[in-house]
Amino acid sequence: MADLDDTPVNLAVPKTDATLTVRVIKSFEYRTEKSLVLHHVNLETTTVGELKDLVRQTIQTQGAWRPYRNVQLDTLKLYTKAHGAKTSNLIINLDHDEWILDDDSKILADLGFENETEVSFFNRQLYEEYKAHPEVKWEG
DSSP states (O other): OOOOOOOOHHHHSTTSSSEEEEEEETTEEEEEEEEEEEEEEOTTBHHHHHHHHHHHHHHOOOOOGGGGGSSSSEEEEEEEEEESOOOSSSOOOOOGGEEEEOTTTTGGGGGOOOOOOOEEEEEEEHHHHHHHSSSSSOOO
């Protein structure tokens, strides 16, 4: 029997062909979010700004994203990496503000992105308001 490769998938897949999950957040209070899975992302050439544009383009052109078209999405924040610890908040990591990606010119690989990284995409003002008063108005 051949030895099975136990390399984690986040390290086995090249950074030039990664899969990312973007949690597009419409409302923090109501936990309204939809995940967009992006395949074949080259983390060595894609910038933060290009990732934002790619997600915005998907929202504007695919019908399933119609309810998200009125949200001013301006901020990306790391949620988790593959095999990493996840937060107890279901849509965003409220701590680690240093994980906010506020330089649109940065290359994703240089920021530590790897295959199966998850990020949240949201309106920064709404995030700051929710962080100051983290009240959930609806429990699903």
